[in-house]
Amino acid sequence: MSTKPRVVIGMSGGVDSSVAAHLLKEQGYDVVGMTMKVWLSSCISQAEDTCCGPSAIADARAVAHTLGIPHYVIDESPDFEKSVIDYFADEYRAGRTPNPCVICNEKVKFGNLWTKAHGLGAEFIATGHYAIAEHHDARTVLRKGSDARKDQSYFLFSLSQQQLGRTLLPLGAMSKPEIRKIAHQLGLKVADKPDSQEICFVPGNDYKAFLRQRLDEADFHRGGIYDTSGKRLADHDGIELFTIGQRKGLPGGSPKPLYVVDIDPSTNQVIVGGEEDLFVEAFTMDRCNWLDGAPTEPFEANVKIRSAHPGTDATITPLGEGRARVRLQVAQRAVTPGQAAVCYVGDRVLGGGWIARQPSVRSI
Numbered sequence: 001m002s003t004k005p006r007v008v009i010g011m012s013g014g015v016d017s018s019v020a021a022h023l024l025k026e027q028g029y030d031v032v033g034m035t036m037k038v039w040l041s042s043c044i045s046q047a048e049d050t051c052c053g054p055s056a057i058a059d060a061r062a063v064a065h066t067l068g069i070p071h072y073v074i075d076e077s078p079d080f081e082k083s084v085i086d087y088f089a090d091e092y093r094a095g096r097t098p099n100p101c102v103i104c105n106e107k108v109k110f111g112n113l114w115t116k117a118h119g120l121g122a123e124f125i126a127t128g129h130y131a132i133a134e135h136h137d138a139r140t141v142l143r144k145g146s147d148a149r150k151d152q153s154y155f156l157f158s159l160s161q162q163q164l165g166r167t168l169l170p171l172g173a174m175s176k177p178e179i180r181k182i183a184h185q186l187g188l189k190v191a192d193k194p195d196s197q198e199i200c201f202v203p204g205n206d207y208k209a210f211l212r213q214r215l216d217e218a219d220f221h222r223g224g225i226y227d228t229s230g231k232r233l234a235d236h237d238g239i240e241l242f243t244i245g246q247r248k249g250l251p252g253g254s255p256k257p258l259y260v261v262d263i264d265p266s267t268n269q270v271i272v273g274g275e276e277d278l279f280v281e282a283f284t285m286d287r288c289n290w291l292d293g294a295p296t297e298p299f300e301a302n303v304k305i306r307s308a309h310p311g312t313d314a315t316i317t318p319l320g321e322g323r324a325r326v327r328l329q330v331a332q333r334a335v336t337p338g339q340a341a342v343c344y345v346g347d348r349v350l351g352g353g354w355i356a357r358q359p360s361v362r363s364i
Helices: 015-026 054-067 077-093 100-119 161-165 176-186 207-214
Strands: 006-010 030-037 071-075 124-126 131-135 140-144 223-227 232-236 259-264 269-273 279-290 299-304 312-320 323-333 340-345 348-355
Touching: 006 015, 006 100, 015 030, 015 054, 015 124, 015 176, 030 054, 030 100, 054 071, 071 100, 077 100, 077 207, 100 124, 100 161, 140 161
Parallel strands: 006 030, 006 124, 030 071, 223 269
Antiparallel strands: 131 140, 140 348, 223 232, 259 269, 279 323, 279 348, 299 312, 299 340, 312 323, 340 348
């Protein structure tokens, strides 16, 4: 009989959440598995090999049966479409590159899941993220997962203290090989299931194909491709089809490789330049979320400008109204509007914000 409170764990059908459910049960929690159906009937991501495809439910249900825990399926597709898919398309239409995993965590996994869990009498929700939620009396500290190669704390920076306080992350101190070993010992059918390497609703990571299927032709913002001197090089079929740092699909004939260095949604201009034009020393972020309260004075931190970025030292200056200026000690390549910039001191997540488009001298 469980001696600890009830926890609802989001089960994706993968090995991580499956083992997380087992660990919680072993720790004495009253564990309930819950899988969120997020695909729409028209969604092109219903392929069997995607983490939000129909097979995910079957895998999660089978694991729950093996572990001897209840399992529920909830249909979150309408809200997922509004909160995540519409956001994804709207960001590209605004000339930004979205990060749907952060938004999905904030709005769906740690938002809607909690609403359902609370209705079942749960005190906590849990996931298979590789991060550490360290609970103290007054606050919860979010730290990097112990396995640096799998750390997912970046994707959780936008959670509130209220969300973190009711969250359990049982895999934070573990490595992937350890997880797979436990899954094999338990005889779970998902023990060798490959990790998802793409956005769950964008098969093959072909976001352009997804946008073409999602948007009407009239929704694309067509315009011109210019170099940094203002010379028009070609037309383009929509700013939605470009992202900072992109090289493929640009006009030829240049003596050196061209990269997208800026996208101006006010004029629909795509600005291209050399690789040296991709490096910036400072940027602004907005919609900041600070886990220990909004800072009022400049401070030093290590900043990740995208999920796979190793981090770089910087000075962060609060600007008020949820904004901050980030000055990098070493210029970084392809600082991309729409991506998250997450600030760390050691392995502790301080918070972060969303990279804003910088006033550009390149636009015509």
